[in-house]
Amino acid sequence: MDYIFNRCSIRKFKDEPLKDDEIQKILKAAFSAPSARDLRPWQFIVIQNKETLEKLSTVSPYASFLKDASMGMIVCADTNINPSLDYCQQDCAAATENMLIEANALSIGSCWLGVYPREERYLKVNEIMKLPKGIFPLWMIAFGYSDQKAVVKNKWDESKIHYEKYKKNLLNQDALI
Numbered sequence: 001m002d003y004i005f006n007r008c009s010i011r012k013f014k015d016e017p018l019k020d021d022e023i024q025k026i027l028k029a030a031f032s033a034p035s036a037r038d039l040r041p042w043q044f045i046v047i048q049n050k051e052t053l054e055k056l057s058t059v060s061p062y063a064s065f066l067k068d069a070s071m072g073m074i075v076c077a078d079t080n081i082n083p084s085l086d087y088c089q090q091d092c093a094a095a096t097e098n099m100l101i102e103a104n105a106l107s108i109g110s111c112w113l114g115v116y117p118r119e120e121r122y123l124k125v126n127e128i129m130k131l132p133k134g135i136f137p138l139w140m141i142a143f144g145y146s147d148q149k150a151v152v153k154n155k156w157d158e159s160k161i162h163y164e165k166y167k168k169n170l171l172n173q174d175a176l177i
């Protein structure tokens with residue numbers, strides 16, 4: 001559980017390749033995720049080629065550090081398997097969180113990089129990767145050995161826990177009117 005509690009996004013990486021068995025374990029974690037109707041509507045594109053990483057790092061202003069990652073991954077929804085992109089996203093998100101946790105357990109830093117639903121971003125990924133019909137790039141992940149101090153935030157928030165019934169937030173009464 002500590003690997004969940006002390007995970008944080010890492011955006012600075014050492015210039016060192018990941019080991020093959022580590023990559024396999026990260027992928028194994030993805031494939032262990034639950035999915036609606038057990039359809040597993042995902043495709044994972046593993047990228048270690050520096051030129052491709054550099055191109056993908058321009059997909060969004062918040063992905064620039066992907067060029068320095070040891071490995072990038074494009075998490076894709078496969079709408080040929082499940083035509084509902086909404087369900088695909090939920091399933092792929094579960095797989096992604098599993099990978100971030102497994103990476104942390106292996107002392108590998110990672111950061112989720114948003115793509116979908118920003119049209120200019122997913123079109124750019126498509127242009128770079130020439131993805132086939134029905135394959136939607138949802139987001140990317142940067143992986144690498146960390147070269148920064150980990151900043152683990154305390155996100156525990158009692159006000160967002162509701163036992164038995166939804167408790168009204170006295171500070172937010174206006175929102176209900």
Ligand SMILES: Cc1cc2nc3c(=O)[nH]c(=O)nc-3n(C[C@H](O)[C@H](O)[C@H](O)COP(=O)(O)O)c2cc1C
Nearest residue numbers: 007008009010011060062063111112113114151153
């Ligand atoms: C859907 C999603 C999209 C994200 N996109 C980006 C991104 O484009 N660039 C980035 O640096 N971090 C991105 N993040 C990471 C968040 O900024 C980070 O998870 C958040 O600030 C909480 O910090 P923590 O991961 O260290 O707990 C994204 C996270 C999620 C879940």
